[in-house]
Amino acid sequence: MSKLIGKSGEPMILAVERGAIRKFADAVGDRNPLIWDDEYARNSRYGSIVAPPGFFGWPVKWDSPMPFFSPIRGELIMASINAGYSRIVDGGIEYDFFHLCTCWGHPGCRGKNSGYLYTGNQGRDTCIFSNRDLIYKPAWYSGSISPPNPNQQIEDIINPAA
Amino acid sequence: MKKDILYWEDVEVGTEIPSLSKTATSQMLVKWAAASGDFNPLHYESTFAENQGVGKPIVHGQLKRAWLVQMLTDWAGDEAFVKKFSCRFRAMDYPIMMKSLTEPIEERATHFFKGKVTNKGVEDETHFVECDIWVENDKGEKSTPGKATLILKTKGEE
Numbered sequence: 001m002s003k004l005i006g007k008s009g010e011p012m013i014l015a016v017e018r019g020a021i022r023k024f025a026d027a028v029g030d031r032n033p034l035i036w037d038d039e040y041a042r043n044s045r046y047g048s049i050v051a052p053p054g055f056f057g058w059p060v061k062w063d064s065p066m067p068f069f070s071p072i073r074g075e076l077i078m079a080s081i082n083a084g085y086s087r088i089v090d091g092g093i094e095y096d097f098f099h100l101c102t103c104w105g106h107p108g109c110r111g112k113n114s115g116y117l118y119t120g121n122q123g124r125d126t127c128i129f130s131n132r133d134l135i136y137k138p139a140w141y142s143g144s145i146s147p148p149n150p151n152q153q154i155e156d157i158i159n160p161a162a
Numbered sequence: 163m164k165k166d167i168l169y170w171e172d173v174e175v176g177t178e179i180p181s182l183s184k185t186a187t188s189q190m191l192v193k194w195a196a197a198s199g200d201f202n203p204l205h206y207e208s209t210f211a212e213n214q215g216v217g218k219p220i221v222h223g224q225l226k227r228a229w230l231v232q233m234l235t236d237w238a239g240d241e242a243f244v245k246k247f248s249c250r251f252r253a254m255d256y257p258i259m260m261k262s263l264t265e266p267i268e269e270r271a272t273h274f275f276k277g278k279v280t281n282k283g284v285e286d287e288t289h290f291v292e293c294d295i296w297v298e299n300d301k302g303e304k305s306t307p308g309k310a311t312l313i314l315k316t317k318g319e320e
Contacts, residue, residue: 020197023196023197024197024198024228026193026197027190027193027194027196027197027198027225027228028194028197028225028228028229028232029184029190029229029232030232030235032235032236032240034240044240045241052231052232052235053231053234053235053244053247054227054228054230054231054232054235087214087215089204089223089251089254090222090223090224090251091223091250091251092223092248092249092250092251092308093224093227093247093248093249094246094247094248095244095246095247095248096245096246097243097244097245097246097247
């Protein structure tokens with residue numbers, strides 16, 4: 001698994017368009033008029049609907065229907081399974097934003113390990129984010145003990161000394 | 163409706179961010195899956211979730227992350243810019259099932275999104291505030307701690 005450290009994936013293009021933004025906002029329950037009101041957004045200093053910061057981080061509109069099976073992540077999963085760790089849960093995320101992204105932009109997305117760089121309008125970098133995956137092998141899978149509290153199990157992985 | 167502008171001068175260290183509460187239902191998880199493209203059966207398939215050792219389908223960490231960001235943008239308004247954001251998923255949470263097309267079987271919030279300003283300053287003429295942010299689940303546990311840096315407008319700016 002250590003061979004994957006520093007490995008980069010292939011660039012991916014993600015279209016940030018109004019439908020995807022609104023589908024995202026609907027799922028989150030965000031009624032910000034910058035997303036839903038075309039005239040309001042047009043008269044704002046942004047001049048159009050913007051993708052809210054939360055939009056980035058879990059890409060939409062991938063070619064693959066299962067974004068977590070992007071090639072680099074697929075390699076990570078296979079390496080984990082081969083090492084005897086068959087489960088991965090999402091451990092967290094970090095962003096650094098550079099510009100807001102309007103819906104007419106067509107950002108490029110460059111994978112770097114499990115982190116991605118969105119390139120926004122006019123080729124400007126919009127944000128960079130990275131994911132943390134927690135990989136675990138349940139001890140009870142052998143059937144020798146009862147399943148523990150999954151929350152405690154996560155805690156044990158994050159802070160094994162605790 | 164236009165949102166009020168949150169000015170840097172009006173924020174102090176210790177200022178609490180207005181909390182946001184949400185009810186995570188199984189229906190919401192389906193909507194999030196459609197919007198995000200995350201069709202991991204861990205979030206909707208009971209047998210799979212049980213075999214994975216989490217008992218039953220769990221709320222997407224990234225949905226909690228999106229709600230944390232919403233709390234920040236609801237508070238700071240359209241003129242603010244979220245510069246940095248991070249969070250860690252430290253516990254698993256479970257959705258409430260639906261009893262009809264529009265109603266969950268229980269009417270209660272499952273997640274509370276909170277934050278507090280820990281620092282403010284000026285760097286390269288940019289006025290920023292730093293915040294601790296977190297999610298509390300319905301048991302009062304801090305399931306998702308994080309940090310955020312926002313750039314705010316000043317009263318002297320156009």
